[in-house]
Amino acid sequence: MFLKTHKTASSTVLNIMFRFAERYNLTVALPADQLVHLGYPKTFLAHFVEEFEAIGQNYNIMCNHLRFNPSEVKKVMAANTFYFSILRNPIRLLESSYVYYKDNVPAFRISKDVNEFLASPMKYYHLADYKKNMYARNIMWFDFGYDNNAEDNKKYIQAVLKEIEQNFQLILISDYFDESMILLKHTLCWDLDDVIYFKLNSRSQDTVQTLTPESEERIKVWCSLDWKLYLHFNQSFWRRIKETIGLKELEKEVNHLRTRQKELMETCLSDQEAVGKDDIKNKAFLPFQSGDANILGYNLKQDLDNMTLRTCQKMVIPELQYTSYLYTVQHPHKKRKILPLPLTSFQEKTQLPTPN
Numbered sequence: 605m606f607l608k609t610h611k612t613a614s615s616t617v618l619n620i621m622f623r624f625a626e627r628y629n630l631t632v633a634l635p636a637d638q639l640v641h642l643g644y645p646k647t648f649l650a651h652f653v654e655e656f657e658a659i660g661q662n663y664n665i666m667c668n669h670l671r672f673n674p675s676e677v678k679k680v681m682a683a684n685t686f687y688f689s690i691l692r693n694p695i696r697l698l699e700s701s702y703v704y705y706k707d708n709v710p711a712f713r714i715s716k717d718v719n720e721f722l723a724s725p726m727k728y729y730h731l732a733d734y735k736k737n738m739y740a741r742n743i744m745w746f747d748f749g750y751d752n753n754a755e756d757n758k759k760y761i762q763a764v765l766k767e768i769e770q771n772f773q774l775i776l777i778s779d780y781f782d783e784s785m786i787l788l789k790h791t792l793c794w795d796l797d798d799v800i801y802f803k804l805n806s807r808s809q810d811t812v813q814t815l816t817p818e819s820e821e822r823i824k825v826w827c828s829l830d831w832k833l834y835l836h837f838n839q840s841f842w843r844r845i846k847e848t849i850g851l852k853e854l855e856k857e858v859n860h861l862r863t864r865q866k867e868l869m870e871t872c873l874s875d876q877e878a879v880g881k882d883d884i885k886n887k888a889f890l891p892f893q894s895g896d897a898n899i900l901g902y903n904l905k906q907d908l909d910n911m912t913l914r915t916c917q918k919m920v921i922p923e924l925q926y927t928s929y930l931y932t933v934q935h936p937h938k939k940r941k942i943l944p945l946p947l948t949s950f951q952e953k954t955q956l957p958t959p960n
């Protein structure tokens with residue numbers, strides 16, 4: 605079970621998990637009916653999962669966005685399930701969140717830019733809007749199921765950190781994504797090819813806002829719950845690496861991963877890198893766009909043989925399209941998901957086999 609936190613490189617991890625599920629014929633607990641997330645931002649309930657009543661605890665993977673709720677998650681996932689998640693430095697995360705949720709989040713809407721917002725967040729952040737404002741403050745704390753407006757109290761924070769450690773076997777750090785993938789691979793006894801990825805859901809550089817040094821400091825206070833969460837698990841991440849893989853072996857494996865990734869990018873991509881939304885030729889691969897962000901995607905080479913094409917398509921399919929595709933594969937008799945995207949049928953546009 606992967607807890608997909610927001611703006612933490614979690615779409616790249618979801619893509620890894622979905623490809624793993626397909627490779628080994630595993631069953632994924634997918635959002636029910638027309639949902640694209642598992643009920644988020646509502647606290648997770650088992651019936652948010654498609655066919656939970658029939659499939660019960662027999663899912664192998666669950667990794668779409670949800671707000672963690674251990675007792676309900678345990679109804680869906682078997683007792684021996686491996687739980688992991690990913691955190692990101694709250695400074696980088698808040699800037700990313702500001703740009704992406706600029707139009708959706710009341711606290712972000714009226715400020716000119718992220719620095720103006722951070723100069724006096726309480727001017728824009730009203731507790732009455734708490735249901736829509738979670739992206740503006742301690743979003744990771746919220747995703748783990750806790751109160752993102754709670755007081756910063758040492759005892760309370762210690763208790764939450766302890767509970768997260770009890771519920772999750774591994775917490776990755778997106779600021780060290782490749783190192784995280786190697787740690788994941790070791791922990792789960794996976795192959796290197798299982799963790800090869802193309803970076804998904806990234807932004808064009810011109811939609812990244814520059815934080816002033818004052819803003820960076822203010823984020824540590826404004827999002828102090830997330831800041832402490834991050835510091836704690838960043839420390840345990842590196843401790844774990846030193847105690848298991850060792851830094852030398854880690855460096856070697858990270859280099860292998862990067863070499864393999866580069867080879868695959870040369871095989872698959874016509875531009876060798878991610879491109880802006882207007883330059884994505886096949887709109888089936890257009891990622892969901894939001895706020896002021898220009899979310900990048902990929903163009904595949906034209907002359908790929910069928911097998912290579914399939915492999916490359918799966919590397920670049922954005923989250924919503926992949927969720928919808930897997931849903932149709934796993935639940936062929938259900939109505940297909942209608943996505944909030946400018947395309948008709950993902951299967952038609954990509955020539956992926958239409959599942960029976």
Ligand SMILES: Nc1ncnc2c1ncn2[C@@H]1O[C@H](COP(=O)(O)OS(=O)(=O)O)[C@@H](OP(=O)(O)O)[C@H]1O
Pocket residue numbers: 609610611612613614615616696700701778779781802803804805806807
């Ligand atoms: N491999 C890798 N390494 C480092 N960073 C990565 C990686 N993959 C995605 N990203 C960055 O993660 C941000 C998107 O996060 P999510 O996919 O979790 O966003 S979402 O909540 O699902 O919308 C987004 O951050 P910003 O570009 O700052 O917005 C991505 O660039």
